[in-house]
Amino acid sequence: MIDSNVYNSFVQEAMLILAKAKMELGESHILAFSGQYEGVILADMIADLFPVPTIFFADTGRHFEETYQILHDVIARFPQLYLICTSPASTVILTRPYHMKTSEAGRDACCDRNKAAPLQRVLIGKKGWLTGLRRSHSTSRNCTDLIEQNKPEGKTKYNPLADWPDEAVMRYTAEHRLPCNMLYLKGYRSIGCAPCTRPTFEWEDHLAGKWWWETRKEKGCGMHGEEKEK
């Protein structure tokens, strides 16, 4: 059980970062939403804070049904949110079933077309974006800062939950009675596309269930450039 003073300090820190983001970005923002606890928490936090609270969901066409459901639940719970949802790319050859598992180039192309490129397009004309990245997700994210400049070039990236441990995420979700993705009940701890995500064991990184068949170190989807650089 997380100490209440510690928990409150995490919540206050996140709200301070969001207040700064509101001041610096105003309407010129998006919240990257992928159907996970963190995205729901941030949706709750910005819904009545930002002038035009906007979330972005990259529909790859390969999400779990539970993820489409949580997107629906969040919009129903916070009708004041604006949703930008990109359609799956028409990558018939690149994304034919399981091609991503036999070719790193095929996997990269699928992620580029369905995730990274749509994000880049949506960020055009925006000053910055908000994400639910946390340092404890994996060793590849343990240097995540609360605010990052030029991620990507010319955009400010705010990660208000960067410091949060799992216990803070669970407590906020319970206290605010937020909807949550049912995949967590099936052992998933980081949720991505259905063909590329599996449940994880307790002793694994949150991200260990993503592209688990790959042996390379850099396994990001391309939306968070720093993952590719390490």
Ligand code: SF4
């Ligand atoms: S995670 Fe898998 S299915 Fe989703 S965009 Fe990347 S390669 Fe394609």
